[in-house]
Amino acid sequence: MSTRYTKDHEWVRLEGDVATVGITSYAAEQLGDVVYAELPAVGKSFAQGDDMAVVESAKTASDVYAPVSGEIVEANAEIAGENWQIINDAPQTGGWFVKLKVANKSELDSLMDEAAYADYVKGL
Amino acid sequence: MAEAGSQKKLPLDALWRARTSKFGDFAGYDMPLQFEGLIPEHNWTRGHAGLFDVSHMGPSFFALPKGHALEGEAAHKKVASLIERLVPADIQGLKPGQVRYTMITNEDGGVLDDLMIARPAEPGAAGDLYIVVNAGCKHQDWASIEAATKGEANLVRADDRCLLALQGPSAHKAAAEIIDPALADMSFMTVKRYDAFGRITVTRSGYTGEDGYEILVRAENAPELAEKLLAHPEVKPIGLGARDSLRLEAGLCLYGHDLDPTTSPIEADLAWTIQKRRREAKDFPGAKRILREFELGPARKRVGIRPNDRAPAREGVEIFKDGQKIGVITSGGFSPVLNGPISMGYVEAAHAAPGRVVDLMIRGTPRSATIVPLPFVPHNYVRKGKT
Numbered sequence: 001m002s003t004r005y006t007k008d009h010e011w012v013r014l015e016g017d018v019a020t021v022g023i024t025s026y027a028a029e030q031l032g033d034v035v036y037a038e039l040p041a042v043g044k045s046f047a048q049g050d051d052m053a054v055v056e057s058a059k060t061a062s063d064v065y066a067p068v069s070g071e072i073v074e075a076n077a078e079i080a081g082e083n084w085q086i087i088n089d090a091p092q093t094g095g096w097f098v099k100l101k102v103a104n105k106s107e108l109d110s111l112m113d114e115a116a117y118a119d120y121v122k123g124l
Numbered sequence: 125m126a127e128a129g130s131q132k133k134l135p136l137d138a139l140w141r142a143r144t145s146k147f148g149d150f151a152g153y154d155m156p157l158q159f160e161g162l163i164p165e166h167n168w169t170r171g172h173a174g175l176f177d178v179s180h181m182g183p184s185f186f187a188l189p190k191g192h193a194l195e196g197e198a199a200h201k202k203v204a205s206l207i208e209r210l211v212p213a214d215i216q217g218l219k220p221g222q223v224r225y226t227m228i229t230n231e232d233g234g235v236l237d238d239l240m241i242a243r244p245a246e247p248g249a250a251g252d253l254y255i256v257v258n259a260g261c262k263h264q265d266w267a268s269i270e271a272a273t274k275g276e277a278n279l280v281r282a283d284d285r286c287l288l289a290l291q292g293p294s295a296h297k298a299a300a301e302i303i304d305p306a307l308a309d310m311s312f313m314t315v316k317r318y319d320a321f322g323r324i325t326v327t328r329s330g331y332t333g334e335d336g337y338e339i340l341v342r343a344e345n346a347p348e349l350a351e352k353l354l355a356h357p358e359v360k361p362i363g364l365g366a367r368d369s370l371r372l373e374a375g376l377c378l379y380g381h382d383l384d385p386t387t388s389p390i391e392a393d394l395a396w397t398i399q400k401r402r403r404e405a406k407d408f409p410g411a412k413r414i415l416r417e418f419e420l421g422p423a424r425k426r427v428g429i430r431p432n433d434r435a436p437a438r439e440g441v442e443i444f445k446d447g448q449k450i451g452v453i454t455s456g457g458f459s460p461v462l463n464g465p466i467s468m469g470y471v472e473a474a475h476a477a478p479g480r481v482v483d484l485m486i487r488g489t490p491r492s493a494t495i496v497p498l499p500f501v502p503h504n505y506v507r508k509g510k511t
Contacts, residue, residue: 033163035458036434036465038487054487056436058162058458059365082434 003092004067004108005117011092012067014108019068019100023055026121028091031057034084039075039097046070046100048107053097055087068107070100134179135286135343139350143361150364151259153180158363165366166460169332170501173292174362175353182262183282183325183340186269188251199251200243206273207241207253212389212408214399215253221245223313223327226397227389228257228265233410233417234385235392236268237261238377242315242327254315254325256287256338258379286346291336291370293504294358299326299337302352307337311509321345331367333374333503372466373459375428375498381439382426382454382468390417391470392426393498424451425476428500429467429484432492436465437484443471444483444490450475453484461501468498 003013009027013020028034036056046052046066053064075098078086087095102108112120131154134140141147146158156177159165168174188194188203204215213226223242227235242254257265262283270279290299299307303326304318310328312335318324322345330336341349353359368378377383383392388410395418402408406415417423431437436458443451456467467484475482478497483490 032158032161036436038435056458058166058369058460059158061436061438 003114004111005114005120006065006067006111007120008065010064010067012108012111014102014105017102017105018073019070019102019108020096021052021064021067021098021100022096023064023087023091024117025091027062028088028095031055031062032059033057034087037079037084037087037097039080040072042072042075044072046072064097066100067111068100069103071103072098073101074099132180134177135284136177136179136346136350139347140177140361144363146363148364151180153259155180156361156363158365159361162363162365162369163460165360165362166369168360169292169334169362169366169370170461171293172358172360173290173294173298173336173356174332174366175350175359176289176291176362176364176367177286177350178259178289178338178367179283179286180259181283181287182257182259182265183285183287184255184257184266185280185282186253186255186273186277187280188277192251194251196250203251203253203277204243206277207255207269208402208408209272210269210409211239211241212398212402212411212414213241214401215241215243217399217401218243221314221316223315223329224397225313227383227394228268229389229408229410229414230385231409232385233388233413235379235383235387235389236385237265238379238383239265240327240329244315244317244325246317254327254340260380282340284343286341286343286350288339288341288346288350288353289330289332289336290339290353290359291330291332291334291362292358293335295334295336296506298353298356298359302356303339303349309509312505312507314509321349324349328506328509331374331376332370333376333499333501334370335504335506369457369460372455372457372468373461373499373501374503375468375500377426377468378455387426387470388414388417388422390414391422391424421473423473424470425473426454426468426470426498427476427478428496428498429453429456429469429482429493430496430500431465431467431484432481432494434465435486435491437467437486437491437493441467441469442485443469443493444485445475445480450482459500466500467493471495
């Protein structure tokens with residue numbers, strides 16, 4: 001399964017029925033140096049589009065929305081341990097935010113693929 | 125507050141666009157927000173010198189009508205008495221070359237804007253004042269100054285010129301090398317005109333807590349001045365993003381956030397801007413409330429607040445003590461120097477003492493914070509220059 005993207009600049013990658021979620025390189029670049037992030041607790045459930053996490057740079061605070069509905073099964077220990085630099089350094093790999101047990105895989109169909117997201121960002 | 129659909133471009137627009145694409149609207153002007161990054165720009169200004177374009181602000185000259193018969197001190201006293209109808213500072217008491225920070229107050233004692241008023245020292249400038257107001261308030265301020273002094277003085281807008289701020293511990297070095305060696309000898313909060321880059325008006329002042337200058341230069345001379353300053357190894361361009369984090373660390377108010385028509389200068393902890401002569405004369409707008417609060421203490425006070433964990437508390441976050449709401453954050457963000465979150469806000473006077481522990485309601489969760497003295501980072505002003 002390839003990576004999917006939201007208009008709010010989250011990425012989501014499905015493996016089995018667990019989706020890994022983070023913010024895109026574009027979002028990390030726009031934010032600048034991350035100075036704070038808040039992740040949801042394991043066991044919490046979200047509907048697609050709910051506020052799920054917060055990421056803050058010196059400039060601004062941004063909500064991170066659940067790209068698909070599901071229950072949190074893991075939060076990135078690097079971020080929980082205040083290594084926020086990893087969000088700037090590797091937003092689409094080591095800087096992932098959470099893993100969700102996906103409730104409804106068809107929700108992924110509503111999201112953009114890599115080419116569509118690249119076009120979307122170009123138009124911003 | 126963009127004017128009729130069209131965003132105004134800075135005279136130095138092309139010069140900044142060659143260095144960054146990150147622009148944003150501020151008070152109707154398309155302003156550079158960021159160059160290499162907010163935190164590196166912030167730290168560069170604290171350690172070296174930053175060049176800021178603040179041409180969106182409202183510089184102006186306020187002068188007695190041409191041909192007035194008054195000389196020297198008498199001319200100054202006259203023009204100062206006119207502007208004192210709007211502000212509570214002692215402007216008549218300004219020495220030649222001195223700059224004062226003050227506020228335009230309303231009849232209820234609230235703040236309509238904060239501003240700088242300077243008395244030029246040049247012999248030909250008797251009866252002139254140099255006044256710089258905020259970008260977002262300038263049209264309203266100028267209208268109220270003109271309404272209050274109609275026929276007695278003239279206000280000449282100078283916001284078609286460039287206002288450049290050069291700030292940081294190396295500012296004096298760059299300014300002396302590129303503009304005039306005499307800039308290094310100015311005291312903080314003084315004004316002087318120089319025959320360089322056309323004719324420029326320079327105040328040793330700023331909005332970062334650092335030593336530095338604010339330079340009013342004609343638009344046609346501004347590119348040469350800015351390019352020369354930027355070519356100096358100690359100077360880098362700085363955007364409005366870092367300007368905000370620098371002023372917050374310095375504990376300086378941002379109008380429309382930390383000051384507004386409901387906050388009084390006393391609540392804002394700016395009693396020092398109202399000199400004794402004016403307090404005794406009681407002759408400025410809002411004197412009744414302002415002097416009552418000066419005597420008896422205000423109901424709420426502007427304070428510094430340090431969250432005790434890492435979450436920044438931004439404007440609008442409510443402040444609680446023992447479950448009761450006691451105030452609100454008016455400015456907040458991240459301090460690169462302290463490497464942690466900092467905020468300013470207003471709390472009930474009973475809870476304003478440094479060391480008090482309060483709760484900040486951030487996204488529905490109360491988080492511990494401590495009231496601290498301002499500024500967060502000590503000012504680095506050159507109080508006494510040679511001139």
